[in-house]
Amino acid sequence: MISKEEDILKVLSEDLLRLEDIHACMVVRKNLEGIVPITEEFKAEITEIWSMLKDTLNEFFDIISHYSKYGLNKIYFELGKYDVIFFILPGSDTALVAIVPALANRGLLEVEMENARRKILRIIETEGT
Amino acid sequence: MNALDDSGIYLRKEIDFGIIHNCVTETKSTEEAPIRFGVGMSQDWDPYRAGIEATRKAVIQLGGTSPKFIIIFCTAYYARMKNGLGRMLKAPEDILPQNVHLIGGVTTAFICPEGCFSRGVAVIAGGGPGIDICSAFDGGIIRRNPKKAGHIVSTAIERSFRQSKKKHKVLIEVMPSPREPPQASSETTQSLIRILPQKAVILLRSAIFELAIQFLQYGQGRETEALEEISKTLDDCYVIGTSTFDDFRDIDHYQFYKNKVTEGGIAALGLSFDNEMLFEHEPPKVRRSGKTMNIKRGWRNLCIDQVNGKPAVSEFLRILDWPKDYAEPHIRQIFHRNYYYPLGYEEDGRLITFPAGFFMGETINTNREIRTERVEIMYTSCDEIFKSLKGFLERIQNRKTVFTMLFDASEVPGFLGDKLYSMKNMIDDATKGSPYLIIFGAGEHSKKPGERALFNNFSRVDLSIFDTD
Numbered sequence: 159m160i161s162k163e164e165d166i167l168k169v170l171s172e173d174l175l176r177l178e179d180i181h182a183c184m185v186v187r188k189n190l191e192g193i194v195p196i197t198e199e200f201k202a203e204i205t206e207i208w209s210m211l212k213d214t215l216n217e218f219f220d221i222i223s224h225y226s227k228y229g230l231n232k233i234y235f236e237l238g239k240y241d242v243i244f245f246i247l248p249g250s251d252t253a254l255v256a257i258v259p260a261l262a263n264r265g266l267l268e269v270e271m272e273n274a275r276r277k278i279l280r281i282i283e284t285e286g287t
Numbered sequence: 288m289n290a291l292d293d294s295g296i297y298l299r300k301e302i303d304f305g306i307i308h309n310c311v312t313e314t315k316s317t318e319e320a321p322i323r324f325g326v327g328m329s330q331d332w333d334p335y336r337a338g339i340e341a342t343r344k345a346v347i348q349l350g351g352t353s354p355k356f357i358i359i360f361c362t363a364y365y366a367r368m369k370n371g372l373g374r375m376l377k378a379p380e381d382i383l384p385q386n387v388h389l390i391g392g393v394t395t396a397f398i399c400p401e402g403c404f405s406r407g408v409a410v411i412a413g414g415g416p417g418i419d420i421c422s423a424f425d426g427g428i429i430r431r432n433p434k435k436a437g438h439i440v441s442t443a444i445e446r447s448f449r450q451s452k453k454k455h456k457v458l459i460e461v462m463p464s465p466r467e468p469p470q471a472s473s474e475t476t477q478s479l480i481r482i483l484p485q486k487a488v489i490l491l492r493s494a495i496f497e498l499a500i501q502f503l504q505y506g507q508g509r510e511t512e513a514l515e516e517i518s519k520t521l522d523d524c525y526v527i528g529t530s531t532f533d534d535f536r537d538i539d540h541y542q543f544y545k546n547k548v549t550e551g552g553i554a555a556l557g558l559s560f561d562n563e564m565l566f567e568h569e570p571p572k573v574r575r576s577g578k579t580m581n582i583k584r585g586w587r588n589l590c591i592d593q594v595n596g597k598p599a600v601s602e603f604l605r606i607l608d609w610p611k612d613y614a615e616p617h618i619r620q621i622f623h624r625n626y627y628y629p630l631g632y633e634e635d636g637r638l639i640t641f642p643a644g645f646f647m648g649e650t651i652n653t654n655r656e657i658r659t660e661r662v663e664i665m666y667t668s669c670d671e672i673f674k675s676l677k678g679f680l681e682r683i684q685n686r687k688t689v690f691t692m693l694f695d696a697s698e699v700p701g702f703l704g705d706k707l708y709s710m711k712n713m714i715d716d717a718t719k720g721s722p723y724l725i726i727f728g729a730g731e732h733s734k735k736p737g738e739r740a741l742f743n744n745f746s747r748v749d750l751s752i753f754d755t756d
Contacts, residue, residue, distance in 0.1 A: 176332060177406065178364075232705075245705070263535045266405040268704030269396060273404070275705075 165281045166193050173274050175199050179262035181240070182208075185278060187252045188219040204240065204257055211257060215242050223251035236260055243268070245275045247282070254278060322417035322560055322752070323349045324690035326399045326722040330407040334365040337408040338378025345412035346383070348722060354383060355420045356556055358411040358459065359391035359543060360726055363533035365408070366393055366541055372548045375408060380546055388422040390554035391543040392461040392531035395697040396707070398714065398725040403707040405534065405700060411692070411724055417755075419559040421447030424544040425513075427552035429462060430500040433509035436553050437516025444557040445520050451559035456524040457566075457750070459692075460555040462513060464530035464729035465654045467537045468505035471495045471647055480648040485598060488648035493586040496652070504550040507589050510730055511656050513553060514740035523736045525566050527748050529694040530730030535701065540729070562689065563753045567679055568733035571640040571745040572671035572696075573629060578606055578664045580630075584657055591643075591651040591662075598649035606664065614646045626698055627667045629745055632659040640665055640745045654730065655742060667745060669702055676710060679749045680717035687754040691723035694731050694748045 166185055174183045175195060182200040186192035190212060197208070204211065218233055226246055233244040233253075241260050244253040245268075254275050258267055327344025331337040338359070346354050357379055365371040372393075379389060396405040413420075423443035425436035440460070448456045470476060471492070480488050499506035508530055517526060531540035544554040580603070583593035594602035600614045607613075607628065630653070631640040645652040683691065691714070700707055714723060733748040734740035 172332075173330075178367075263701050265701035265704040266396060266534055269403050269405040269700055269707055272705035272708060273402060 162281050162284070163193055166278050167195060169274050169277045169281070170195050171199060173277070174256060174270065177267070177270060179258050179267055180256050181259065182257040184255050185247075185252060186255060187250075188223065189216065192252060203259075207238070207240075211237060211240065211242065215244075215255060218244060219251065219253075222246055222253055226250060234264070243271065245271050247275065247279065321352075321755070322415040322562060322689060323352045323413065324722045324752075325349050325412045326409065326724045327412070328397070328399050328401050328404065328407055328409045330404065334361075334368060334371040334375035334408075335378050337361070337365070338375040339382060341408040341410040342379045342382060342412070345410040349412055349414050352414045354387050354412045355414040355418065356388040356390075356412070356422070356558075357383070358556065359389065359408065360394040360397060360724075361391075361408040362396065362404070362406045363393055363536070363539040364406050366533070366539035372541060372543070373546070376543055376546045376548065379410070388420050388556055389543065389545050390422060390459070390461055390556045392529070392554065393533055393540045394529070395532050395534060395727045395729070396700040397727065398707060398711050400715070400720075400723065403700075403711055409724055409726075411690075411722075413558075413690070417453075417560055417562065419451040419453055421557040422544070423555045423557075424547070424549075425553040427549040429509055429513050429553055430504060430506060430551040431502075433512035434516045437513035438520070440553045440555045441517040441520035444555055447557055448521075448524065448559060453559035454561045455559065455564060456521070457558045457560075457564075458517070458521060458524055458526045458528075458555055459558065460517075460526065460528035460553055460732065461542045462510050462528060462530050462553050462730075462732070463508040463542060463551050464510075464532050464540055465507045465537070465644070466505045466540065466550070467645060468495055468499035468503065470499065470505075471645070483648075485649055489585060489592055489650060492590065492647045492650050492652070496586055496589075507654055508551075508730070510732060510742040514732055514734070514742050518734055518738075518740040521734075524734070525736065525750075526732060526734035526740050527566070527692070527694060527750050528732035529726055529728035530732070532697050532727075532729035535697070560752065562755055565682055565686075565749070565751045565753070566733075566735060567682075567749040568731070568741060568743070569675045569679065569747040569749065570638050571629070571631065571665070571743060572668060572675050572747070573631065573640055573665035573745055574668050574671065575631070576664045576666055579661055580606065580664070581661055582657070584660070585650060588656045588658070589653055591653065591657070592649075599651045600646050600649045603643065603651060626701070629665045629667065630662040631665045632657075632662045634658055635739070637741060639743055642744060654744070665745075667698060667702065672699055672702070673709070673713075675747060676713060679747075680713055683751045684717040686751070688718055688721045688723075688751045689754050690721065691718055691749075691751045693723075693725040693750075695725055695727050696731065696745050696747065697727045697729050698745065700727050
């Protein structure tokens with residue numbers, strides 16, 4: 159039986175990472191605990207700044223865990239040539255996170271991130287492992 | 288065993304659409320003749336499988352009625368694969384009867400009953416004895432000769448329309464939007480612009496753009512001129528259309544006709560039917576700033592060379608109080624900011640808006656023939672998007688629709704992102720399970736009988752066809 163983690167990993171790898179403008183994505187909480195595809199799947203461009211990005215985005219999970227219960231839905235920040243987008247799973251301390259080039263059209267990526275978030279929520283809500 | 292069997296998705300032997308109707312010749316009209324539509328989609332990464340899945344889903348909704356036409360839209364992802372569009376168009380060819388009319392093009396995003404997508408394929412299928420169909424193609428000449436392109440398409444459609452006794456004649460068309468000429472934004476050109484005097488830059492700009500539209504299938508789409516020619520021939524018809532567009536990279540927007548893929552053509556489909564319908568061209572969803580600019584137009588009136596008697600770009604930035612680096616040379620960069628501050632003017636009592644697009648040196652190069660020497664800066668508005676949509680949906684929600692199609696502006700998904708689902712929820716409520724498709728392109732085209740066709744940006748064109756009950 160395929161576990162929920164594997165199903166979510168499939169959404170990340172198949173639905174998001176194959177998009178030209180998604181350089182990295184994951185479903186994580188503070189300290190990047192959660193579901194992260196193998197970093198080899200991330201676009202080569204971000205590997206050199208990955209540790210800086212990781213530290214920065216980690217800080218945002220304090221805000222997410224504080225304000226998620228009030229309906230916090232999305233957070234963005236720009237770091238150099240990249241945007242980091244957090245789509246928060248409703249009422250939780252966990253977010254679908256994507257790193258995209260600053261030049262990309264964020265709106266178009268959000269449409270597909272929302273589709274991925276909906277799929278992930280369906281996987282989480284289904285009964286079983 | 289054929290390729291379809293191998294895909295495991297759809298077997299040719301399962302398909303039985305019955306008699307093939309080439310609808311141009313089918314002119315018998317009955318008052319309550321049913322017409323049927325279906326809308327399907329796919330996000331399969333393989334273009335052939337995506338084409339098969341979306342077509343199959345759309346055709347199944349016809350309930351056994353033979354499809355007479357399909358309209359296929361896909362996002363730019365498939366255009367960037369080797370022969371991706373060719374493989375996608377092979378799919379309906381393989382599974383549908385011959386002589387099913389097909390048009391379509393590349394789109395930025397779409398909404399259909401299955402969801403909101405900025406990657407995927409969407410297919411509309413239609414058929415039934417209550418609808419007569421014809422189609423035409425200009426041969427891919429709109430950029431270099433838009434009047435001739437409009438004439439070729441409209442006369443072919445008009446000839447077929449004459450054979451149909453049905454009440455409403457609707458032309459659905461797909462045209463190209465501007466493609467950024469790589470020669471205009473190359474490093475070499477940018478270096479030249481920095482050292483050349485302004486007059487020489489203007490000459491260089493005009494030469495590059497003329498070369499681009501005449502020979503290279505780049506540059507402006509020239510929709511206005513083509514639509515005006517179409518208006519002359521199809522005066523008593525409705526026209527609804529979109530300018531193809533990609534994911535704001537402004538490189539890959541193509542049109543489809545039958546199994547052909549073109550970079551600069553008009554693909555047109557004529558529909559005749561008796562059902563009642565609602566057809567609206569919503570005005571641009573913008574707010575006026577009151578900041579006006581006197582302009583000096585350049586090259587074919589498609590460019591602005593001066594604003595208030597000063598170099599156009601510097602003065603435009605000064606008025607908006609923007610830093611110089613906002614005047615980016617690539618259209619992809621422009622879409623981050625400038626696109627949301629269109630220019631506009633009134634023509635025949637209608638507000639025309641267009642993006643202050645591609646900057647080349649001190650010139651602003653737009654996507655339309657500007658017919659005024661005074662334009663105003665506009666603000667796009669999320670609020671106006673929802674207000675305008677609500678107004679249209681209120682007019683259809685108490686009717687039984689058989690199909691609804693909206694051609695909306697590409698900035699809407701760019702604006703709304705995941706909130707596109709709020710639009711979808713509104714449309715779902717109003718259409719109550721009947722098929723619909725919203726396409727987001729780089730220009731909206733419309734015309735009602737007796738009116739001149741309108742090409743606009745930041746607007747929306749709506750068509751709802753009602754059941755005969």
